[in-house]
Amino acid sequence: MSNDTQQETTFEVRPTSHPRTREQRAAALIELGFGTVFSDHMAHATWTTDQGWHDRRIEAYGPLSLDPAAAVLHYAQEIFEGLKAYRHEDGTVWAFRPEANAARFAQSARRLALPELSEADFLDSIRQLVRTDMEWVPNAPGSSLYLRPYMFASEAFLGVRAARRVEYLVIASPSGPYFTSGFTPVSIWVAEEYHRAGPGGTGAAKCGGNYAASLLPQQQAYEHGCQQVCFLDAATNTYLEELGGMNMFIVTADGAVHTPALTGTILEGVTRQSILQLVTDAGHDVHERAITLEEVKAGVASGEITEIFACGTAAVITPIGVLKGTGFDLTVGDGAAGTVTNELYGLLTDLQYGRHDDTYGWMTRLV
């Protein structure tokens, strides 16, 4: 059917010999958490300096066989993405701005000296995987099939240089809402002792190493009774950057919306980008600028700052009810989700689940 060129760029479906039964799948889709259940297949391609990207396939989900010397295990040459497949009322399945994830994946690859994957390959891997495992896309409210594309150095070599063999995979996890408590405000711990990224580092790339650096401060947040940690800039310890895996916004009493400007140490979220577009079009004044912790503390205390929220694909929007740090413990507004936060959550999820016209052309049909 397809000519050679097409075959070269298509993920060939090699169905698993042991798919789970309808009953097993139904049981796995009850009471979904986040990232604990995985579908029957995964996308996989391999890159070598000699052959480039090859062996694109959809294969049985299962353990990888990895040489103990694989470079990723030693030097963390790894990047990832996160996006969701949403089931609409009519049964069709859609992704939200997947080209933006493809573009960011290529940028992250460049920073980590990994080979770039084309947008066509990125989109095809997702489309073929979701088509193969479409029964794994849940339809309970707020649920989705979370897609995790990632790439890592698989070459068995302990010398320090960019690997000459690399794997690309996509795994899929049927998921419920990210935070078990649902759309309820969380408490944030402001880390002043540790940073997730520094100038010239990898903060703007989506790489596992950034997350490794965020885990200890995240533990400290828990110890202080907070669910998430907010990082400040490493250079001056003055400016708000973002949470370990989400961007941040503040809303002031005049209705203006503010978010830290991208400085090279902040990860540019697709959700952040989309919110900036939505609030601009809704007529809010929008400010991408440097925001100091002192200003936020004073603004929350005086009531000048009425809402703070975090955003990212996994949780969409998370209201922040409490801001805590060494020597302060502040409740934002009345501690509940504010008007702008609620509005944006509604707008984004209505688009994603097809309850609102896709006026921006942000949705891509997968099945």
Ligand SMILES: *Cc1c(COP(=O)(O)O)cnc(C)c1O
């Ligand atoms: C993925 C990520 C985000 C959110 O990005 P989205 O594209 O909106 O999901 C924010 N910060 C960090 C550090 C991230 O890794």
